[in-house]
Amino acid sequence: MNGISRRKLITRGLAAAAGLSGLALAEHIADRYGLVPPDHGGVYGPGETLTYAAQRLLSGRSLAREFDRSAISKEPFADETSPPTAAFQRLQANGFKNWRLSVDGLVGRRASFSLDDLKRLPVRSQITQVACEEGWSYVAEWTGTPLREVLNVVGVLPQARYVVYFSMESNWWDSVDIDEARHPQTLLTYAMNDGDLPVPFGGPLRLRVPRQLGYKSIKYIDRMTVTDSVKRFGKGLGSASPDYAWYAGI
Ligand SMILES: Nc1nc2c(c(=O)[nH]1)N[C@H]1C(S)=C(S)[C@@H](COP(=O)(O)O)O[C@H]1N2
Numbered sequence: 414m415n416g417i418s419r420r421k422l423i424t425r426g427l428a429a430a431a432g433l434s435g436l437a438l439a440e441h442i443a444d445r446y447g448l449v450p451p452d453h454g455g456v457y458g459p460g461e462t463l464t465y466a467a468q469r470l471l472s473g474r475s476l477a478r479e480f481d482r483s484a485i486s487k488e489p490f491a492d493e494t495s496p497p498t499a500a501f502q503r504l505q506a507n508g509f510k511n512w513r514l515s516v517d518g519l520v521g522r523r524a525s526f527s528l529d530d531l532k533r534l535p536v537r538s539q540i541t542q543v544a545c546e547e548g549w550s551y552v553a554e555w556t557g558t559p560l561r562e563v564l565n566v567v568g569v570l571p572q573a574r575y576v577v578y579f580s581m582e583s584n585w586w587d588s589v590d591i592d593e594a595r596h597p598q599t600l601l602t603y604a605m606n607d608g609d610l611p612v613p614f615g616g617p618l619r620l621r622v623p624r625q626l627g628y629k630s631i632k633y634i635d636r637m638t639v640t641d642s643v644k645r646f647g648k649g650l651g652s653a654s655p656d657y658a659w660y661a662g663i
């Protein structure tokens with residue numbers, strides 16, 4: 414089914430269900446099509462739910478703005494992060510040669526990738542903005558491999574709904590739905606502005622999710638899990654911090 418007929422089917426189904434049988438059934442359908450974000454109870458609950466459902470139905474394939482080279486910030490701002498751990502410093506001293514990204518969960522075959530493995534996958538560069546929820550932003554060029562290329566290598570099982578990604582910095586992890594994970598601009602980045610990705614900006618590997626606020630772009634990624642539910646991770650809200658909305662579309 415193409416995108417448009419699927420969208421029609423879902424919106425008509427939602428409208429019919431709300432009319433005929435009330436909100437409970439509409440909510441059931443929305444949930445079935447993955448339109449309820451994990452940190453909210455129901456489709457007619459707090460604002461983010463409707464924002465998320467509307468975004469997913471109307472602009473699931475929309476692109477984050479990409480900028481000209483002239484827009485690249487002269488002094489990109491690296492938000493403060495915890496000092497790297499001793500384990501991190503050992504990996505860094507060795508040029509991250511022993512570093513691996515592991516991928517498991519609802520996949521055909523779990524796998525781990527070195528930086529060279531990732532660099533052998535298709536490369537994409539894009540000039541996008543990191544926008545912090547506090548209001549500041551900067552523009553940089555990011556280079557890496559689309560997350561979907563890694564997902565293609567491991568083979569995602571049909572029941573997969575989210576990709577959860579974990580930082581080497583404790584207490585930092587987040588998740589995106591499978592559409593965002595497969596979006597062409599969602600990149601596992603290892604380079605920034607013509608050089609290796611600097612450690613303050615998340616090197617050796619950072620997931621860039623340019624259609625959402627900066628806090629979804631987690632630094633020092635070394636593990637990802639494909640799952641059908643985020644309930645068993647942390648507080649079950651899909652991300653480490655209960656203070657930030659899980660869906661942060663911009
Ligand atoms: N591991 C880790 N990732 C992180 C953060 C962090 O503190 N630790 N901060 C997040 C927030 S809130 C923002 S706005 C961006 C900031 O990106 P920058 O340091 O490149 O400006 O990184 C995000 N990723």
Ligand SMILES: [Mo]
Binds near residue numbers: 492544545547628
């Ligand atoms: Mo932020």
